[in-house]
Amino acid sequence: MTKPKQQEFNLDADTGLPLPTGSEPSAAVIDVTPALARKWLRNNTHNRTVRDRAIDDYARDMVAGHWSLNGEALKFSREGAVLDGQHRLHAVVAADVTVPMMVVVGLDPTAQETMDTGRKRTTGDLMGLRGETNAHVLAAILRRVWAWDTGDFRFTGSYAATNRECAELLSERPDIRRSAEIAARTRNAFPHIPASMLGVSHHLFTRLDADETAWFFQRIGDGAELPVGHPILALRARVTSERLESLRLPEFRYLAYLIRTWNAVREGRSLDRLVHPPNSVMPQPK
Template identity: 60%
Template sequence: MNNTSVTRPSFLQAGHGTTSAVLLVTPDMAREWLKHNTHNRKIRERAVADYSRDMAAGKWLMNGEAIKFSTKGALLDGQHRLHAVIAAGVSVLMLIVTGLDEGAQETMDAGRKRTTGDTFALRGETHFTVLASVLKRVWLWDQGDHRFTQSRVPTTAECAQLLAERPEIRRSVEIAVRVHAAFRYLPQSATGTAHHLFSRIDGAEAVWFFARLGDGAELPAGHPVLTLRNRVMTERADRRSVPDYRYMAYLIRAWNAVRDGRDLGRIIQAPDAPMPMPK
């Protein structure tokens, strides 16, 4: 291939072996190449949506992963990226490899996918797994997914952008880790997300709330934080499976009661009840 003159792979290059080039892949090129997508796995629409959002936002970086074609011209790998180029309506630089044995398709995408937490670890972030979890939930919350259904999840680039815009989330993660070390009955992802949301409303009150959540010090009977602690300890003792959104609801109900200055005898969140909003 010639990097400057080739506009699409030469699918049949007899005697030329495996070839590669970096090309600016346009939506029209992607449509043409997908005509050769005759033997591949089922399209995952969420992956296409995730990739296309990053491409449209200019956050898709060429990372060496190739669009791959066989010696017979069949598309072996890259269908999701090509569909994303079309969906985004932008042109993207990509590495193109042709002339591969068709049997090589069985070995593609067999490795463990790099997670958002892995990326933050490489960047030197502390508590990177918790940080990734909190960023995803804050992103979902801001998108209106208050029950964390994750029908649409943020990409690593979107999580990184959120952290750049709100670096204070790192502090929320630190608080979540600290609370969990003292009181191990709440998931750090829910605690960190709640800390960030509550701190937006009243930073000073959030400091007190999460300090008492961790140590339970001098809380009288009926105090919302004590009721919250008792609720989650009981559920853990009963080995109940509690989804993250319900932990969030418990935290918000306790927080709202503290803000209102009222006691809270019990915390209930029915499965079909709407998520309360922090105030």
């Protein structure tokens, strides 16, 4: 992260905040240290309930050096109260790092009512801005591959990958773009399995055998030339039946089906019926 050039401004001796340059709100870029964040948080007296997950997400990005000076400001009232930015300040403390941030001071306290009312930029939005094909499918796959690699096999963990962590993962594993392409194509041919689970399984299986993975996903899509008792036919029958019954299944169940089918194919086993009891341990691809 490139360190921005520090501005010349005066600090309030008591609060450590930049002094307004006039009667109107003013802004400055400040290196926010953990000590400074703690001081400002002592005047965080009227704000939303703190969300630990947001703090954890921000702190991981800060520790990894992914936190960017993007124009989003910490905002303070004329009296020095925190109006916006408490999660970022808590994250600086949790990460124990110094982060340059834009700071706006001198705001009317009522301005807080209009803050954070916009729609949050999602990972899919980020991928779209970068010109990625199948942006939202790609984003869903990246988040779940990241979760899988951290041991969250059911995608129900207490925190999820941040936008920057997803971008970093894509940089490290550009082949996930191919998994998103195959997932979208397979979903179009056979619309009974979520594209996110198709993409995650494609990525996991490709690590083991790329050629067999290509054949496996072609057959999921078309079911062609498969003998009675073939695991892929059992998979197609299972998810089609559940779709017709309008069952709402957690997405990890579909991944479990895909992995059980893949393992059966790799082991040369027949399957007349595919099952994965709700409380079963998530199988691992072999």
